[in-house]
Amino acid sequence: MTVMLILIVISFTLAISFLAAFLWAVKNNQYEDTFTPSLRILMDNDKNNEENNDLRINQVN
Amino acid sequence: MHELLNDNNLDNYYKLARKSGIKPKSFDKSEFAFLDDKGIQEKLLQFSINGTSKITLFIPEIYCSACIWLLENLYRLDKGVLESTVNFLKKDISITYNEEQTSLRKIVELITSIGYKPHLNISDIEGKKTIGINKSIFLKVGVAGFAFGNVMLFAFPEYLSGGLLEPEFKKYFGYLSLLLGGALMYSASDFFKTAWTSLKLGYINIDLPISLGILALLIRSAIDILSGRGPGFIDSMAGLVFLLLVGRIFRQKTFYSLSFDRDYKSYFPLSVIRKRNDVEEFVSLNEIKPDDNLIIRNNEIVPTDSILESDSAMIDYSFVSGESKPVDVAKGQKIYAGGIHQGSSIEVKAVKAFFQSYITELWNHKAFAKNDDSYSSNISNTAAMWFTIGILLLASGSFLYWLPKNLNLAFNSFTSVLIIACPCAFALVLPYTYGTVLRVFSRNSFFLKNANIVESISKIDSIIFDKTGTLTDISKSSVEYLGKTLSEDETILIKSIAKHSTHPLSRLVFLFHKDKNNVEIRNFTETPGKGIEAEFEGVSVRMGKLGFVKNPLTNCSVLEDLNFETQQTESSVFLSINNVLMGYYIVRPSYRSNIKDTISELVRKYTITILSGDNDAEKENLNQITDGKTVIKFNQLPIDKLEHIEKLQADNKKVMMIGDGLNDAGAIRQSNVGIAVTNSDSSFTPGSDAIMQADNIEKIPAFIHLTNKSVQTVYISFAISILYNFIGLYFAVQGNLTPLISAIFMPVSSFSIMAFTVLKVRYDAKKLHI
Structure with a gap:
């Protein structure tokens, strides 16, 4: 039965890591705007990826 | 359609990227000159550190996903922009930029030139308002949910094994539960805080019995677990805290693109053209001094009381005074602040500085100092007081009854009463009832500032309508x-x-x-x-x-x-x-369609008054619409409307004011429930308790009826939850409340109450066709 203790420890650690992930998400302002990201993902950036990259590099320089 | 828009916008973008110069919106080169002013910048910017600055601009034109795409690619158009993030619901954009490579003025000019003119008005520079989500409530729910789930995991073996669980495990599970119970104290901290503040102010609110219950749960569980007597009640406690917090989230629904707190300052622009020695320059409104000459162009607002220098002008005061017709002003006559000029540009001479003008005086009225605390729910506070007194008496009664016989049992029954009487179901009634009403209303484009306004609406007995823009369609x-x-x-x-x-x-x-x-x-x-x-x-x-x-x-x-x-x-x-x-x-x-039916329906139950800023030319028509059963007053100045409401309130009337313009702002503020009517989502509404889409005025009787029904629902639910409490107390006073009974009893009572309130409100709404 002591194997249950190990399981408990594992499940508890898992749960804590989920909680930590949630807390991080909230602190990272991910709940500030729950709508815009859903539109953002639909936007097509592939067409001019090259141009994109060029500009980004320029900006960094 | 969407695709088409998208494509068009993309085309625009490509041209822009090559600087070929498409300018969907033209603007005056010096229009944003005031943004170079360090003082104004400092007030507008969120931060400015080591040459990197951040600003959030409100842009009403954000309406499609292409807008987001274009605006978030600003960095390609202006190398100085480091990052731009759009919030679609709030219709705003946060821009981080490098001050060496670009300037605030350049950025604003850029986004104006691509068709997204930001709304910059005088209220922006008056202290930053942060209408963010209350993060801490999410954190608390997260922790509570985590504790709830895990405690259940530890509690189940105990309940299901029929007491055959190995003592070793019992001990570990107990300690872990207790640990989670400690974490729950963080989640429950708001209840303790409000309970304590209200106690200090000398009254009792619903959070007090909740806090007592939670404390009793924790202390009793700690003693049980540490002394090895039993598994404790941490599972019930976790469920309780979790459900209560979820209720808190449910009752608040944020309407991002609406603002309930606007005053005249959001109505005025940030800058105006000043003419000095034949040189025209844009200056901030705060810089206007008496005797300054100002140029007002078509559809611009006259910022301060002034004298007309040009030959004649047409001034539309509809928003300020409620007069529907533009007024002719001749040279040398006075123009009041807030009037909108229509026609070719005029020149005026300011008589007063901006903050001393006629329109700002209204806002100095004491009605605008009204505190938001007046929104707290009366029903729940009264109920909470009797409830708390009741359970304290009962708890000490059973304690004293058992004390001579068995100290242990006395303690058990005392804590059990506090635990079982913890008004979880009771406390969930209001958030879920009013929260559901709030959602039903918002489906009908009637947006409440907060859930307690539902109760305020149910109490009104007088309704006052503004005429122009409210009963009539401008x-x-x-x-x-x-x-x-x-x-x-x-x-x-x-x-x-x-x-x-x-x-x-x-x-x-x-x-x-x-x-x-x-x-x-x-x-x-x-x-x-x-x-x-x-x-x-x-x-x-x-x-x-x-x-x-x-x-x-x-x-x-x-x-x-x-x-x-x-x-x-x-x-x-x-x-x-x-x-x-x-x-x-x-x-x-x-007049709006069906307005006659609406008024004749309301007049049966409520005192209706119509206050109009207009002259009495419409008297006949109005009398016909209202069947002569209402009081109609004409030529009402904003302050007259406000005083009319004060007079009614002095007679103990509960007044609902429905109006649309700045001229109604004082009355809306003074009334018990002030509703601002708007023709479009983005248009200006004065500070109010609720905002309503204009074509829904005919639904007002149904709205009010639903609030009455919902208060009824609240009372029925209170009765049910008290019944639940009696059942629970039957076990508690005998001192044999076991963790298992508690763990079953609490969720069952809470969930049944939640389901009842939500379904009842939805059923009522359906019957009223809203």
């Missing part, structure tokens, strides 16, 4: 032509002439004939404030005021035929063709 005026019949050619001519004028009445005449053809008019003169005259192929036409249209030679016989009364001249456009007075167009405000 966007629709009915035009009627009275006089000699016009030939087809004449109508075409009239339409073509009216087209050239910017005067609102000409616009209406133009729209009245909009189906007709057009002819090119070359010979055209407009005398501002008087009328227009034009000639076309030998026919001369004059339209406008009676005095302008008629001259000694004019044949005016038509007026006698029409039994013309002089008081009708205000909103009429007279017409003469070749020196013969043909007749006139009369413009009448158009």
Whole structure:
């Protein structure tokens, strides 16, 4: 039965890591705007990826 | 359609990227010059550290996903922009930029030139308002949910094994639960805080019995677990805290693009053109001093009380005073702040500084100091007080009863009463009932500032309507032509002439004939404030005021035929063709459809008053609409409306004010429930308790009825939850409340109450067809 203790420890650690992930998400302002990201993902950036990259590099320089 | 828009916008973007210069919106080069001012910048910027600055701009034009795409690619158009993030619901954009490579002015000019003009108004520079989500409630729910789930995991083996669980495990599970119980204290901290504050202020609210219950749960569990007597009640406690917090989230629904706290400052722009030594410059409104000469262009707001320097002007005060018709102002006459100028640019001389003008005086009224605390729910506070006193008596009663026999049992029954009586179901009633009403209303474009306003609405007994813009529809005026019949050619001519004028009445005449053809008019003169005259192929036409249209030679016989009364001249456009007075167009405000039914339904239960800033020209029409059963007052200044409400309130009336303009702002604020009516989502609404889409006015009776029903629902649910409590107390006073009973009893009672309130409100709403 002591194997249950190990399981408990594992499940508890898992749960804590989920909680930590949630807390991080909230602190990272991910709940500030729950709508815009859903539109953002639909936007097509592939067409001019090259141009994109060029500009980004320029900006960094 | 969406795709098309998208493609179009992309096209725009490509051109822009190559700097080929598409400018969908033109603006004056110096319009944003004030943004170079360090003082203004400092107030607008969120932060500015080591040359990197961040600003959030409100852009009402954000309406499609292409907008987001374009605005988030700003860095390609301006190398100085480091990052731009759009929040679609709030319709704003946060821009981080490098001050060395670009400037605030350049950025604002850039986004204006691509068609997204930010709303910059005077309220932006008056202290930053942060309408963010309350993060801590999410954190607390997260922790509570985590504790709830895990405690259940530890508690189940105990319940399901029928007491056969190994003592070793019991011990570990107990300690872990206790640990989670400690974490739950963080989640529950808000309840303790509010309970303590209200106690200090000398009254009891619903959070007090909740706090007592939670404390009793924790202490009893700690003692049980540490002494090895039992598994404790941490599972019940976790469920309780979790459900209560979820209820808190449910009751608040944020409408991002709406603002309930606007005042006159959001109505004025940040800058105005000042003319000094023949040089025109944009200056911030705060810099206006008496005797400054200001240039006001078409559709701009006169920022402060001033004297007209140009020959004449048309000023629309509809938003400030409620007068629906633009007022003619002659040279040397006074123009009050807040009036919107219509027509070609005028020059005015400021009489007062911005913050001393007539319109700002209204806001100094004490009604605007009203505290938001007045929104707390009376029903729940009264109930909570009796409830708390009751359970404290009962708890100490059972303690004293058992004390002589068994100290242990006495302690058990004392804590058990506090635990079982912890008004979880009770506390969930209000959030879920009012929260559901809030959602039903918002589906009908009626947005409440917060859930407690549901209760305030149910209590009202008087309703006051503003006329212009509320009962009438400003966007629709009915035009009627009275006089000699016009030939087809004449109508075409009239339409073509009216087209050239910017005067609102000409616009209406133009729209009245909009189906007709057009002819090119070359010979055209407009005398501002008087009328227009034009000639076309030998026919001369004059339209406008009676005095302008008629001259000694004019044949005016038509007026006698029409039994013309002089008081009708205000909103009429007279017409003469070749020196013969043909007749006139009369413009009448158009009342919203069904307004008669709405008022006759309301008048049965409520005292209705109509306050109008207009003159009494509409008296007849209004009397007809209201069947003469309401009080109608005309020529009401903003302060008159406010005082009227104060007078009603002095008679212990609960007043609901429904209005639309700045002129109603004082009354809306003073009333028990102030509702601002708006024609579009983005348009300005004065500070209010609720915002309503104008075409939903006819649903007001249903809305009020639903709030009454919901209060009824609250009472029924209270009764049910008290019944639950009696069942629980039956176990508790005997001192044999076991963790298992508690763990079953608490969720069952809470969930059944939640389900009952939500379903009942939805059922009522369905019956009322809203």
